Each structure stands twice: as structure tokens, then as C-alpha cells.
């Protein structure tokens with residue numbers, strides 16, 4: 371488990387950068403608590419032999435983690451299973467409101483469940499990310515509204531992310 375002398379690798383996949391910023395923020399929280407942290411994207415991940423704990427994170431596209439993260443998990447399965455692993459995703463789910471939005475926002479997509487289990491993650495947490503109206507198709511915008519999406523833009527909840535990071539540091 372993580373503790374203040376842990377060596378922690380944070381490995382992420384991003385399309386537009388918001389997951390990278392969340393990974394860096396989690397890294398700062400854990401460094402402030404005394405851990406030795408390295409943050410890298412999945413294509414430049416460090417050798418895991420130097421780490422006790424791995425935090426995996428990815429943006430969600432079409433109810434799935436990005437291919438860079440899923441192939442990383444696939445090709446490092448044994449190393450991950452031998453370590454303490456946590457998984458987070460970044461999408462719109464946690465920002466959805468109302469009964470339908472809350473239901474869909476809490477559901478863990480099948481593909482994410484599979485990756486979580488492959489990596490042997492202790493826990494999986496979904497965070498709200500960054501969702502711009504511009505460039506989103508009319509169909510996707512309508513679906514977003516129907517599912518309880520109320521606003522666009524930067525939906526990240528930094529205090530919630532900090533609390534999650536701290537909970538890992540305290541285990």
C-alpha cells in the first residue's frame with residue numbers, strides 16, 4: 371500500500387490535456403505527502419521495477435479508456451499485478467445531474483471494468499474533465515442534455531481529486 375515513503379508512478383493517456391493536468395496535480399499532492407513520484411504518459415512510462423505503487427489514468431472516449439492506456443495495461447499486466455494499482459478516468463459522467471444523469475454517471479462502462487480488473491486495481495474513480503461545446507455534434511450535444519449535462523467547459527473538481535490522491539497517500 372502507499373505510504374509517505376512510497377515510490378509512485380502515475381501513467382496517463384490524454385487526448386486534449388486535461389488528464390495530464392489531473393495526473394500532475396495528483397503527483398503534486400502525493401509529493402507534498404512525502405512520496406517519490408514520477409508522472410509520464412503511457413508511451414513514455416518509466417520502468418516499473420523502481421515503483422511500489424502505480425496510478426493509471428485516462429480520458430474516456432466512447433465509453434472506453436484511450437487505446438494508449440489499454441495497450442499499456444495489456445503489455446504490463448504482470449508488473450501491474452505485482453504492485454498496488456489505482457485507476458482513474460476523466461470524462462463527463464461525474465458532471466451529469468438528475469436521476470438519469472446520476473445513473474449513467476455512476477455506471478462503470480464494461481471496457482473500463484475489464485481494464486480495471488486486468489490491472490488488478492484496488493479501486494477505480496471517475497473524475498469530471500473538460501468538455502467543450504464547440505466541435506461536438508448535434509447528436510452528442512442532445513445526448514449530453516438528455517443525460518443531465520448542464521454546462522460545458524472545464525468541469526474538473528480539484529478538491530475531489532485532491533481528496534482521492536490524499537486517500538491513496540494515507541493507505
Ligand SMILES: Cc1cc2nc3c(=O)[nH]c(=O)nc-3n(C[C@H](O)[C@H](O)[C@H](O)COP(=O)(O)O)c2cc1C
Pocket residue numbers: 383384385386387388389390428429430431432433434460461462463498499500501502
Ligand atoms: C470524441 C470524444 C468522445 C468522448 N466520449 C466520452 C464518453 O463516452 N464518456 C465520457 O464520460 N466522456 C467522453 N468524452 C469527454 C472527454 O473524455 C473529457 O472531456 C475529458 O476531459 C477529455 O480528457 P483529455 O483532455 O485528457 O483528452 C468524450 C470526448 C471526446 C472528444
